[in-house]
Amino acid sequence: MVALRGSDVLDASQARILSAAGEVIGAGFLVAPDVLCTCAHVVAGALGVPDAGERAPGTPVDLDFPLLGGRPRARATVVSWRSGGSDVALLRLDVAVEGARPVPLVDGTGVWGHTFRAFGYPAGADDGIWASGTLRAGQGSGWVQMEAQEPGPRIAEGFSGAPVWDDQQNGVVGMTVAAHRGERTAYLLPSAELVDERTLRPVCPFQGLAPFTEGDAEFFHGRDSDTARVHKAVRGRPVTLVAGPSGCGKSSLVRAGVLPLLRAEGMSVSELRPVPGVRAAAVLARALTGILEPGLGEVGRLVKAEELAGLLDSGDDVTAELRGRVLARGASAGHVIFVDQFEEYAGAAEPAAVRRLFGLFAALAGKDGTAVPRVVATTRPDSLDVLVTAGTSDLVSDAVQFIAPLAADNLERAVTAPVDAVPGLWFEPGLPERIVADAGDEPGRMPLVQFALTELWKRRSRSMLTHAAYGDLGGVAGALVGYAEDALSELTRDQQERARRLFVQLARPAGGDTFSRSPTRTADLAPELLHVARELAPGKLVVLSPAPGGGEREEMVDLAHEALTALWPRLRQWLVDSRDFRSWQEQLRTDLKRWQTQHHEPARLLSGTDLAEAGHRLAGHIEDISAAERGYILLSRRHSRRGARLRQAAVGALAVLTVLAVVLALSTWQSLRTAEDQLRTQAAGLLAQAAEDRPGSDPATALQLALAAWNTRRTAKTGQALLHRWRCAPNRWAANGSGPTRESTACRRTGASSPWSPTGASRCSTPPEPATSRCHCRHPPARRTGYPRGRATRSGSWCGARAATSTGRTPCGTCATACRWTTSCRRRRNSTVSTSCGAAKWTVSPRWREARSLC
Structure with missing residues (x-):
């Protein structure tokens, strides 16, 4: 709100002090909406009491405001009394007067040559008269001399208590207290002496690091054009995004500039600040619950908000119904939802959640029109990137209102105007320009300036903000750093x-x-x-x-x-x-x-490298991790361990199953082999039995069956069957004329005959001579074996080599009689045993380990 200036505010502050009989005694002026300042001797004259008294009179004083329409009257009670040299009395109005305005108090020192004007009620001028002149300097008494110009009225009795307006500073520099009789010289009490902080509570017009609120609208200045532009945008569209760099005053602009205008137009306002980490539907639901159910307690509001968030998450189109209910609960001109610090949510939440929240706001606001809720949000420009999609680009581009940092002239106005609005507070000359110059051109300078001004106000000297105090602070930047360090120390x-x-x-x-x-x-x-x-x-x-x-x-x-x-x-x-x-x-x-x-x-839950890093961070910063975060990490760890145990159990079970499968396979293979061996044994037995059962008239078939039985399974039974059929075969071949054409052969050495076997091998019926015999068998056995070295005599062998003859006797496998001769071949290392039955048996050599065979 901009304070009134010039004669307007001066006229609206002027009062006449009246006696009980209605006689005009002197002047007075408002220094606060309900506090009037005048001279103590004027009050004493109006009440008919001595003006030298130290105690304030308790009788109310009558007064009126002659320059306001209708000359409204009022009564006031003395609340501050300083008689004598100060000669100041402060009176509090019983009821504030409509239309009356307090004057701005400005510095009453260093005013040489400034022009002034004053309005008083000398004798014969009960309606008042203006006087003007030039200000001089202070006197030893503390009063400031002033000279009325000539020609013109002089300042005389009846001007006591009148405010002295400085045209250069555009404010009241003091109060008229005395005048020389018959001369144009008069005196004023400087404005610094008028304020009694026990009565006029000192009000700091600066906000420090906090944003301006609606209650601070009278101290918010420098954004007049931006305020008008954003106000027009909010009135003309359902969603407005106020975007600007951090520290440029976005929140203050909306709160202290736009919202008061909207309320003045009959609109209701609700505020919310999205909390990072809360899902989008819950953010909106909590704000709407406060609008729709204002009478609920905290617990009931939380329950209703959760229910409403569930409806919003369900995807049902409930925003239209909510829009109607919000408008029904709001003021007649509509309702505005102010979303402050939207960038905090946009910077911490997932992009999908940010877009979801913005979509809910847009859906709640609906289309353009008069009967729709309005949503206005503050954000930083970098947060707009998350909001812009193919479906929202048009809405975002229409909604954005950019705010730039204050220019130098607007910043100076933001510095000086709040001081002008506070009675009895002013800058030492040149200090506002120094502060603006020190602020520089940084986007976030406004909070620093406000903080420096707040600290400067705390160090004011008799209601003056001085260069000395500003220097002690260290300037704009030093004020913040110094204060923070002092608080920490x-x-x-x-x-x-x-x-x-x-x-x-x-x-x-x-x-x-x-x-x-x-x-x-x-x-x-x-x-x-x-x-x-x-x-x-x-x-x-x-x-x-x-x-x-x-x-x-x-x-x-x-x-x-x-x-x-x-x-x-x-x-x-x-x-x-x-x-x-x-x-x-x-x-x-x-x-x-x-x-x-x-x-x-x-x-x-966390897993893998994320869980490992979380464990490392938890060990190093356990005090800085909240209980919820710590519980999340520990739960992830338990879940991971449980999963590891399950994996280990699965691997173990798989290993056991694999071993069981291998054992089962081996067992099955062994069983199959055993079954095969049994089948082969049975088949061999059947073949051997069939060979034995063949009639003697068919020796060739019987011998083939015996050979088949032997090849199928070499057992004692099949061997005996083969030998039996072999032994019986030659005679039958000779008798029946079947079999080979050559029935026998003679040993070349001895002439002994040897019948042919069905396999083509020959048997020597006569053993060779021990020392000179040489075997000439045509067909050696199918398998030969080596013989162990030992003592032996030389003899001949089937292969023509010189052989050693052993005299050992070995039982014959066919007839169980001892052999007569054994010949061993040195070259082949085979041993041949001649038995009494005439069969030649090849024995197994321990060195060559070959199976023995029969010829």
Whole structure:
């Protein structure tokens, strides 16, 4: 709100002090909406009491405002009384007068040559008369001399208590207290002496690091054109996005500039600040529950908000019904939902959740028209990238209203206008220009300027903001750093370490080497950190505020302003040192929220390298990880171990099954072999039996059956059957004329005959001579064996080699009689045993290990 200027405000502040009989005694003027200033001797004259009394009179004083329409009357009671040299009385109106305005008090020193004007009621001029002239300098008494110009009225009796308006400073420099009789010289009491802070509570018109609110509208200046532009946009479209760099005053513009105008037009307003980590439907549901169910308690509101969030998540088109209910609950001209710090949600939540929340706002607002809710949100330009999609580009482009940092002239007005609005507060000449120059051109300079001005106001000297105090602060940037360091130095060493941990948790890494604020719920802070936060909150380094949608005692802890992360060197170094940990922690919180919103799905738990890193971080920063985050990590670890045990059990079971399969296969193979052996044995036995059962008239078939039995399975039975059929075969061949054409052969050495066997081999019926015999068998046995070396005599062998003859006797396998001769071949290393039955048997040699065969 812009204060009235010039004669308008001066006229609206002028009052006449009346006696009980209605006689005009003197003048007075408003220094506050309900506080009037005049001379103590004027009040004494109106009440008929001595003006030298030290105690304020208790009788009400009558007065009126002659320059206002209708000359409204009023009564006031003395609340501050300083008689004597000061000669000041402050009166509080019983009822504020409509149309009356307090004057701005300006510096009453250093006013030489300034022109002035004053309005008084000398004798014969009860309706008042204006006087003007030139201001001089102060006197030894503390009064300031002024000279009325000539020609023109002189300042005389009846001007006592009148305000002296400085045309150069555009404000009241003091109050008329005395005049020289018959001369044009008069005196004023400087404005610094008029204010009694016990009566006029000192009001700081600056906000420090906090944004302006609707209640601070009278101190919000420098954004007149931006306020008008955004106000027009909100009135003309359902969704408005106020975008600008951090620290440019987006929230202050909407709160102290736009919202008061909307309320003045009959619209109702509700505010919300999205909390990072809360799903989009729950953010909107909590805001709407406060509008639709204002009478509910905290528990009931939380239950209703959760139900409404479920409806919004279900996908049903409930926004149209909600829109109608919001309009029905709001004011007649409509309802405005103000979404503050939307960039905090956009920076911490998933892009899909951010777009979902923006889509819900757009759906609730509906289409253009008069009867629709309005949504206005503040955000940073980098957050717009998340909102822009193929379906929302038109809506976003129409909704955005960009706000630039204040230009130098607007910044100076933002510095000086709030001081002008506070009675008895002013700058030392040249100080506003010095502050604006020191602020520079940084986008986030406005919070720093406001903070420096707030600290300067605390160090004011007799209602004046001085160069000396500003220099002691260290300028605009030094004020913030110095204040933060002073606040930290008041803590103990242990508390300072906890403060470091607290500040690290209240900021998160942003793009590049920057950091942004990260509001944190008190429930997520360790008790010792919450204690430090409450210690720092009165100094405004951190801010405690009710948690949106939380319980009655749940609060949010936040940095006073994001400028602290860039301009406080100590905090910045803390944040740089913890960047890796905080980046990981923010990702962990995102995973935790996703797991919670997806109904604790096990697939969303940590695993693999993520779980390993979480275990490492937990071991190194266990105090900085909240209970919920710690529980999430431990649950992930248990789930991983359970999965590992299940995998181990599965591998073990697979190994056991594999071993069982191998054993079963071997067992099956062995069983098959055993069964095959049994079948072959049975088949061989049947063949042998069939050979035995063949009639003697068919020796060839019987012998073939015996050979087949022997080849099928070599057992004693098949061997005996083969030998039996072999032994019987020659005679039958000779008798029947069957068999080979040559029935026998004679040994070349001895002439002994040897019949042919069915296989073509011959049997020597006469053993060779021990020393000179030489075997001439045509067909040696099918298999030969070596013989062990030992003592032997030389003899001949079937192969023509010289052989050693052993005299040992070995039982014959055919007739069980001892052999007569044994010949051993030196070249083939085979041994031949001649038995009494005439059969030649090849024995197994231990060296060659070949199966023996019969010829």
